[in-house]
Amino acid sequence: MNRVLSVFGMCALLVATAALAQDKATPLAKSPSATARVAAHAGDSNTAALEDAAAPASTSAAKLPVRRVVLYKNGVGYFEHLGRVRGNGSLSIDFNSGQLNDVLKSLTVLDLGGGRITGVDYNSEEPLARRLGGLRLPLGEQTTLVQFLGALRGARLEVRTGSGTITGRLLSVEHKTRATKDGQVIQYDEISLVSDAGEVRSAELGPATSVRIVERDLNAEVGRYMGLVASTRLQDVRRMTISTSGAGDRQIYVSYISEVPLWKTTYRVVLPSKAAAKPLLQGWAIVDNTVGEDWNGVELSLVAGAPQSFIQQLSQPYYGRRPVVPLPESVQLTPQTHSATLIPGHGKLSGKVTDSSGAAVSGATVRAYDENNNVVATASTDEEGQYSFQSLSAGNYRVEVEQTGFKKYVADNISISGGEESKHEAELAMGASSQSTEISAEAVMALPAAPMTKSKRGASGGIMGGLLSDARSDMMPVNAATIASARAAEQAAAQARELGDLFEYKLKQPVTIRKNQSALVPILQSEIGAEKVSLWNEGSGTPRPLRALWITNSSGLTLDGGSFSVLEDETFSGEGLLDAIKPGEKRLLSYAADLGVRIEGRSENQSQPVTRVQITHGVLIQHSELREKKIYTVRNEDTTARTVVIEHPRRTDYKLAPGLEPAETVAGFYRYRLVVEPKKTAELAVEEVRQLDTRYALTNLTDDQISFFLQQKTINPEVEQALRRIVAQKNVIAGIDAEIRARDAETQRIFADQQRLRENMKALKGTAEEKALLLRYTRQLDEQESRLEALRQEHTALEQKKLQAQAELNKMIEQLSVDSAL
Structure with missing residues (x-):
């Protein structure tokens, strides 16, 4: 019972406090009547009064609706709001916490009616405990009545009970007990005030008790406390209020970028059942609204591009942080994407020109024009009427x-594929050359129609279906033709256009997407050119190729990267991933395994002997x-023919040998096309050449090496004679060097002997025998000096001779230039 009384007492107090907090701008004379009015109905309107007190000040501002949204592929969106304001009014926009940093970084606000933007404010992201700490009231988030009143100790209050009114400063709130006549113990709370006269008076806090805070400043502080506590109900909402100053009714424009989920693209490639029809490409965009408000009737644009953008924590204190290095992840990605064309391959066109009787027409002029009429x-036909064009780029001609004597023959739409030879026969009709016979050649579609069966799955992975029917008996069967016709009649809901380096899909009609909801929007509907192939790369580690579509983006639009699904005969055949594809670009899209084909590769290496010898600048x-x-x-092994595309590695130190040309060249691979008939085996041989060069300095060659070259047939007689002359000159220089070394050795011996004689002469005394020996040593030294002089002259002459021989050798080497094929 006491607990219930405490709750009612708390409600009555909060009602009175909140009312005074709201009326803080009203004159003081009106406050008592306003408070009395609210307090008198406290038992009926506690909840409404509490919410009024807790509402932030910005709730009085009108909402500014979003009118335009542009979503990008880098995880940001561009938002525009447009609304009206009157006089010095304000508008508000709700964000979530994740948007606030981007909004602060990019916000633009304009008053389109000549007014002025006086300020933009938003609620703080600080923790509630820290924000409460900024108040003068020592209160926490979870506060009881006793704790609340205890925080007001010393404040001037007015307490009304059924027996009267007490006014004074709060002394204490105590929890007491008393015994009833029947012996029960009742717990209750008692509030004590000190009057201006110093009298301490107490009253029990019960359902009929109300407490009013008399001090205006304290009333305002309590109102702020209630607003902070109420804000916890919307912890992730950041309400931005835009204050304006001006006169009359005006428009306010606001724009900013915000973090949003990436919009995703998904495609459906519908393969036709008729050989003459083209595949149909449907594109869909998946859009998520995770921002703080609904999108009601917005203009939505989807941009296939990624402008540079980043996150900066402007709304939070900044601290220096060390980089976080993630642990490596090992993930095997399936499905695959395939490289775009770097160098398109070249095809061939040949055929025979005949007259109406089938006889060959020789000397006829045959011209090929590209799609630009160039x-x-x-070429001219030979005696058998044959003509041939080499190295034509892939395309239509x-x-x-x-x-003379025949009408001009014209054939359009002749398709040439890279790496293939196409045939076109021409039959000339008799008549004047000013007349012409026009033939429209059908474009070759490499999408053979599969036989219609009811439950058999072919090697391509597609289930061939006949009639599609609903399980309910009251539904008529729907055939595949009806579904194909309805699909072809669909229209995309977006208009596409280039935006510099970006590409935009702009929805034709306004879109409504509620907060925290997603939508699937059609953005593309177009026929495309496609060829059904089997793609194999030895690096895949399996002998089974992938079933793929070699598409040409003939939609005229940029296809953004995403997933795609393939439907054949109204049945799922596989799915895969594609990277962004520009208009006119050709790309391989794999979607299933081809279980009807096996491929193996083997290598054969052959070292070729020296084929060419060059001598230049002293190097062989x-x-x-x-x-x-x-x-x-x-x-x-399948019952239908297969067009197989083989990716052969492209190595930097190898070149393709003349002969077979690839259909196209991509980063790291050559792509070759091979047609394999049903139940047949075919081979594709790719030959590559690596040039090997061996270099020898002519000054280091010896007779033995020259003999070895002759034995191995790596030089011819002409080169041998030139090398022999150089070796002979080298031998002359070597002989001179030997003579110089001999003179130097003799000089060193004489020097050593002279040293010995001089030492002996120093040891001799003045006897007759010693005098005779001294004379002998003197004559010997004199003879040696004469020999040393002769050796110096010979050494000088030999050095001069060596220089002349070396100059002659250098001249021989410099003038020797040989380029000989063996």
């Missing part, structure tokens, strides 16, 4: 044939080749 190749260079042949064996 002549790219010209127009062929014209002219010959022997050129040889290392030829490596890679043979790919393809077995097709």
Whole structure:
């Protein structure tokens, strides 16, 4: 019972306090009547009064609705708000905590009616305990009535009970007990005040007791406390209030960027059942609204690009942080994406020109025109009426044939694929050359129609379906043609355009996406060119190739990266991933395993002997080749033909041998096309050449090396004679060096002997025998000095001779230039 009384007492106190806090701007004379009015109805309106007191000041501001949203692929969105304000009004926008930093970094606010923006404020992100610490009231988030009144100790209060009114300063709030007549113990709270006259008076806090704070400043502080406590109900909401100053009704424009989830792209490639039809590409965008408010009737644009953007914690204190280095992750990604074309391959076009009787027409002029109406190749037919064009880039061409006495022959839409030879026969009709016969050649679609079965799954992985029916008996069967017609009639809900380096899909109609909801929006509907192939790379580690579509983006739009699904005969055939594809770009998209084809590769290496010898600037260079042949064996066990695309590694130190050209060249690979008939085996041989060069300095060659070269047939007689002359001159210089060394050795011996004689002469005394020996040593020294003089002259002459021989050798080496094929 006492607990209930305490709760009611607390409610009555908070009601009175909140009312005074709201009316703090009203004149003092009106406060008692306002307080009395609220307190009198405390038992009926506690909840409403509490919420009024807790509401932040910004609730009086009108909401500023979002009108335009642009989503980018780097995880940010651009938002525009447009609303109206009157006079010195204010507007508010709700964000979540994750948006605030981006908003502070990019916010733009304009008053379009000539007014002025006086300020932008938002609620703090500091913890509630820290914000409460800034108040003069020592209160926490969870506060009881006794704790609340205890925080007001010393404040001037007015306590009203059923027996009267007590006014004074709060002394204490005590928890007491008393016994009833029947012996029960009742617990209650008692409040004690000290009056201005010094009298201490007490009253029991019960349901009929109300407490009013008389001090205006303390009332305002209690109002702030209640607002902070109420804000915990919306902990993740950051309400930004824009204050304005002006006259009349005006428009306010606000823009900013904010972190948003990446919009995702997903495609459906619908393969036709008719060979003449083109595949249909459908694109969808998945959009998530995770910001703080609903998008009601917004203009939505999706941009396939990633402007530079970053996160900066402007709303929080900044501290220096060390970088975080994540642990490495090992993830095997499936499915795969495939490289775009770097160098397109070249195809061939050949055929025969005949007259109406089938006889060959020789000397006819055949011209090939590209899609821009430029002549790219010209040829004349031979005696058998044959013509041939080499190295045509992949694409569609127009062929014209002219010959005197015949009408001009014109054939359009002749498709050339890289790495393949196409055939086109021309039949000339009799008539004037000013007349023409026009033929429209059908574009080759490498998408053969599969036989219609009801439950058989082919090697391509697609289930061939006949009629699609609902399980309910009251639904009529729907055939595949009806579904295909309905799909073709669909229209994309977005308009596409280039934005510099970016690409935008702008939705045609306003979009409504509620907060924390997502939407799937169609953005693309277009026919595309596609060829069904089997793609194999030896690095995959499996003999089974991947089923793939070699598409040409003929939609005229940039296809953003994302996932795609393949539907064939209204049945799921596989799915995969694609990178961004520009208009006109060609790309391989793999989506399933091809269980009907096996591929193996083997290598054959062959070292070629020296094929060429060069001598230049004193260096002998022997050129040889290392030829490596890679043979790919393809077995097709399926009942339909397969076009196999093999990715052969592209190595920097190897070049392709003349002959077979790749269909296209991508980063790290050559792509070759091979058609394999049903139940047949075919081979593709790719030969590469690596140039090997061996260098020898002519000054280091010896007769033995020259003999070895001759034995190995790595030099010819012409080169041998030139090398022999150089070696002979080297031998002359070597002989001179030997003579110089001999003179130097003799000089050193004489020096040593002279030293010995001088030492002996120092030891001799003045006897007759010693005098005779001294004379002998003197004559010997004199003879040695004469010999030393002769040796010096010979050494000088030999050095001069060596210099002349070396100069002659250098001249021989410099003038020797040989480039000889063996």
